[in-house]
Amino acid sequence: MKAARSIFALLLVLCLSLPALAAAPQWSIDPPHCQVIFTIKHVFAPVMGQFHKFDGKIFFSPEDLAASKVELTIQVDSIDTGVAARDKHLKTADFFDAARYPVIRFVSDSFTKQGKDHIVVKGRLTMKDVTRPEQIVFTYLGAKTNPMNPKQMVTGFQGEFSLDRLNYHVGSGKFYEQGVVGNKVKLYIHLELVRPK
Template identity: 45%
Template structure:
């Protein structure tokens, strides 16, 4: 091997050894018994509240590696539950979600950024029905600790709140909004407990 080539390879090795390896953001498993996607919306003079029973997601997060962190979710539309089966059926119809044609809502993250203290934002694409929009969702890291029931696991908690204009995603044509029956702004609350092995 030529001396110059040998020196170059040794230099590359030394530089690589000198740079500390950054740990990849770990993947966390959502605890479905302690996680939820909740919403509320105005109805004339009252507030209708509900949640989606069926959702899944990929959570990769580390405050030390936001580049490798991500939050991706899929929600099964027909799993909507407002405590009234007749209303749920109407929400699943073509008047609103049209869940037969569009069975899934999704969010695919593109970046996670630190704001201050334990507050972050996740940027990504929200898809509902035939509409995809860029969305920035603020969320709070509630904490990370050893799981109380298993010393070999860690549990972390997140909470996100946002307001979504349902009409911007074609969830309803605006008829019921114009009548003053159903509002257009939906308050969304996402709470997550996630678990991983240490």
């Protein structure tokens, strides 16, 4: 019995003396330095737009990708293609139906390193009444002390991926069949994140 207690005590001391695993810290989106941009074809010419309002919860450590996670929420009503009439049409039931489905949401399932500075984030994208698996390949740009605030750390990412808008019921396919609006959308996500040191 004494031997068992001694072994237990030794194991406890060893566990307490081990350095704690570094949990992935939480980062905040720095809105003036982040963008969610998209391009889609109109007949021949690509049209570019962006969503101005989005936020999220982001936990990230390059040393602990298993504990890293992200939940990004985009406000559909903030869509901006530079043409007010087109933006108004995109918000109707012909496309996003922003009154019924005001947000687009991405929730990660896993982070995986790919090559030297790429990270593949797999997760679930919800748009309108559809949730589908998607993956975004991000270029990790590094982390350092914020030059504008020495009490902060700053980190950066550039990501891109493509999707078929019809898979998410963004449009009935009528305009695609007419050759007016393409079905393939390319998205670019630029993130600059900050946290206290």
